[in-house]
Every structure is written in structure tokens, then in C-alpha cells.
Amino acid sequence: MSTRTGFFVMCVLALSACSEPSQELTSDSSQGKPEYAGTGxxxxxxxxxxxxxxxxxxxxxxxxxxxQNEYNKIH
Structure with missing residues (x-):
């Protein structure tokens, strides 16, 4: 394996560790239960x-x- 190929492989591995996890909505509304129903x-x-x-x-x-209002937190 050449130096250039090894460098490329290391860059790919390093960048794959920086991937962002999925931000898909995972509420109970997908199961027909509204968010305000609570968990019991x-x-x-x-x-x-x-x-x-x-x-x-x-x-x-x-x-x-x-x-979550920064103005209220500061003043």
C-alpha cells in the first residue's frame, strides 16, 4: 500500500467518525398517541x-x- 493510499484511507476513517447522528423525530405520534397524552x-x-x-x-x-429566552436569562 502506498503512502498516498494509506493517507486516503486514514482520512476516510477520520471523517466517518465525525458523522452526525440521525435527527429523525421519534415521538409517540407515529404510534397514534399525541405528545400531550403523556407517559403515565x-x-x-x-x-x-x-x-x-x-x-x-x-x-x-x-x-x-x-x-430558552436569552434576554430573560441575562436581565
Whole structure:
């Protein structure tokens, strides 16, 4: 094996380790169960009722404003 071929093989192996994992949506909606239905666990966010779409939407809005809004984190 020549030096050039060995270098090419090493580059291919190095770049294959940098591949990004699949970001395919893996929610329960593919099984006919909506996301807001919950899992039946008792460990849920306070204020959210499992199976209630309105409380699910409200909790998502609150989480977005409190946890993912950089302006609120800084000020």
C-alpha cells in the first residue's frame, strides 16, 4: 500500500467518525398517541395535566419564555 493510499484511507476513517447522528423525530405520534397524552409517569412538570392539550401548549410557551429566552436569562 502506498503512502498516498494509506493517507486516503486514514482520512476516510477520520471523517466517518465525525458523522452526525440521525435527527429523525421519534415521538409517540407515529404510534397514534399525541405528545400531550403523556407517559403515565407521576414525574411531570407542575401545572401540566397529562392528556390536556391546552395545558401542554401553556407549558411549552412557559418553558420557551423562561428557559430558552436569552434576554430573560441575562436581565
Amino acid at each position: 409517569s407521576n414525574f411531570v412538570a407542575p401545572g401540566w395535566t397529562q392528556g390536556d392539550k391546552a395545558s401542554w401548549t401553556s407549558e411549552l410557551k412557559k418553558r420557551t419564555q423562561l428557559g
